[in-house]
Amino acid sequence: MRSGPRKPVELHTDRPHAARVYDFLLGGKTNYAADREAAQRTLLALPNAALIARQNRAFMHRAARYLAAEAGIRQFLDIGTGIPTTPNLHEVVQAIEPRSRVVYADNDPIVLTHSRALHTSHPEGRTAYVHGDLCHPDGILDDPELARTLDLGEPVALTLVAVLHWLPKECDPFAIVSRLLDALPPGSFLALSHVTDDFEPKALDEVAEDFRRSGSHVNVRSKAEVAEFFTGLELVEPGIEVLQRWRPDSADIEAGSLADTDIPLYGAVARKG
Template sequence: MTDAADWMRGSDRPPVELHTDRAHAARVYDYLLGGKTNYAADRLAAEEALAVLPNAASTARHNRAFMHRVARHLAVRAGIHQFLDIGTGIPTSPNLHEVVQAVVPHARVVYADNDPIVLTHSRALHVSHPGGRTAYVHGDLCDPEAILASPELRETLDLERPVALTLVAVLHWLPRDQDPYDIVRRLTDRLAPGSYLALSHVTADFEHDIDRISETFERTGSQVNARTRAEVARFFDGLELIEPGIEVVQRWRPEEGDPTLLDQVGDAQVPLYGGVARKP
C-alpha cells in the first residue's frame, strides 16, 4: 500500500505545499486538541477563535472524547469491527484505530481525507495493531462513490458486512454548493444492514457567535455551516437512532473516568450535536 512518504517521492506526483505561513483548519484543530502538528499562523488563528469562543479548546476535546466513546461502544457493545472514518484530519493521538484496536485488536479501520496536508501525515494512520489493519484513502467526501470504490478501502473492508461510518465534525465544512444530506445518503445506501452512522456537527442553537467564528476560518479557506438540532437529525433519516438520540456531544453516553467531564461545561458551552444510528 502506498503511504505518505511514497506519495511524496512519486515522480508523477506534485510536491505538497504545506503553506506553513498561513493558518490551516486541520492544524488549528490539532492545536486546540493539544497536538504538535501546527505552526505559528495556526496558533494565531486558534487564539482568534478562542477570543470569540473561549470554549473552543474544550469543544475540540469534547468532540474527540465523543468519537472515542462512540468507537468503543460500536466495537464492544454493537460488535462492529470495521470502521470508515471520513474527514480524518491530522492524526492527533489517540486516533480512532488506536481506540478501537485497544478493545478489538483485529478491527479494521479505513481513514479518508482530501487534504494534502493530512496526506503528508498519513503514515501515522497506518500503524495498526498487528492483529488488525488500517488504511488511508486520499479522497473527497463530495465524491463518496470514489472513496467506496478505492482499492485501499476494498482491500481492507468487506462492504457486505456491517461497517461503522464516522463523520465526526466534518459535514459542517462541506462547501455550500454541496448537498450534505445527499452525500450521507449515498454513503449509507452502500453499507450493509446492521451498519452504523455516527456524526457530530456544529450548531448555532445556543447563540454562539458562529458568524465571527466562520469569518476566522474562512481566512484559512474553510467554511463553517452551522445547523439546528432538527437539521442534524435529518442526516439520520431512514436509520434507527440509538439512545440518547441527538444530544450535545458531552452528554452522549458519558463514561466514568472520562477526563473531559472535569471541564464541568454546561450543555450550551459546547456547540456540537452528536448522534449514532443503525441501518436496519
C-alpha cells in the same frame, strides 16, 4: 498502507486548515503560523474552543467504544479523520478487537503525510488511508485501498466527526451522507458530530465569518437539521445530544462539570436497518 514511490505533497501552510487548527486546540504540534493565528481568533470569539475540541475527541472515543464493544462492529470508515492524535480511532477499536479494520480518509495533504507514519495497525487488524474529498464520496468508495481493507458486504461504521460543517456551500452534505450509507449494508452504523448555533449564535457567526475570509466554510445547523442526517436510521440511545451528554464517561470529570449549553456540537450514533 501503500508502498513504493510517493509523490511529494503541497502542504499549503500559508493558509489555515481546519484539521491543523483542531490539532492546535488539542495541544498538538502539527500546525503552522496561519493555523495558530486562526485558532487564536477562534478563541477570542469562543473562549472555550479548546474545551470543545477535547469534548469532540472524547465523544469520538465513546462512540468508537460503543460500536466495537456493544454493537460488535469490526470495520470502520472514518472520513475527515484529521491529524493523527493518540489514541486514534483504530487504537480505540483494536484495543477491544485487534482484528478490527479501519480506513481513514481526508483531503488535507499534511494528514496524508502523517497518516503514512502514524496510522499503524495492530498486527491482527489493518488500517489504511485514502486521500479523498468528502464532496466526492464515490472517489473514496471506489479507492482500491478501501476495497483491499474493508468488505462492504459486511457492516461498517461510518464516522463523520466534526467534518460535515466544513463542507463548502456547493456540496450537499445530506446527499453525501445518503450516498455513503447507500454503499453500506444493513447493520452498518453512522456516527457523527456537528457544530450548532443553538446556544452561541453570535460567537459561532464570528468564527464562521473568520474562516470564510480565509477561504474555509463553517455551516452551523440546528438540532432539527442535524436530525436530517439520520433519516431512516435507528438512533442509539440517548439519540441526538450535545456531546458531553452522549453516553458520558463517569471518569470524565471535565464533562461532568459542563452545562448543557457549554459545547455547541451535537453528536449521535444510529443503525441502518
